[in-house]
Amino acid sequence: MIESLVSILLIAGGLFAAIAGAGLLRFPDVLMRMHASTKAGTLGVGLSVVGSAFYFTDDMVTTKAVLIVLFILLTAPVAAHLIGRAAYRTKTPLWEPTIIDDQSNPSDQPKAD
């Protein structure tokens, strides 16, 4: 029972990791690539680590796994936000069919630090 649960979690984690890689490779824009890699990558790592926690069924291992998942859930959005802000401020070109750029009004531009 637990074995099949571990198998399902591991394969789902691997699938999400592969999807994150494919999105990073195929999307046309920095922000879209970041969207793919951050969300799918976080889910893939979380499923893999939870799968290992179920495999060992040990208190210490479960604690470490929960720590890893919590840490990644906390830091992945922060890192993605920082990269996105840096990419926008260095004027990395957006995808050509982009129709709305909320920061394009000059009065809304954030002042440089």
Next chain:
Amino acid sequence: MIPVSTAITIAMALTVVGLICACIRLILGPSRADRVVSLDLLTILLVAIAAQLAILYDVAAYLDLGLAIGLIGFLATVAFARYIESSPSKTPTEEVEVTNNPTAQTPIQESIKSPAQGDLK
């Protein structure tokens, strides 16, 4: 159901596919932000590889490796993001911007060249 040994092989193969895609984007990536994003995905997927190695070798200590990689990867991503935000870049995107308005650079180049030509005369 699928035994864990088969599942771990499939999962590691799929994760390695993701890692290879991230490496290709790291090499291709037209801007610096692309490369930082792919480095971020590389470190995150290495945490998944560490968790899968823990199951493959039945050694729980590999999870500590995953925790350490996660910590260091976050710090590296933050440092790279601050770096590309604070430094003038020479990526292809900036070159495109320069070629779009050539008036921004020509006066400086002329002012640099003109005294040298005067010296030659």
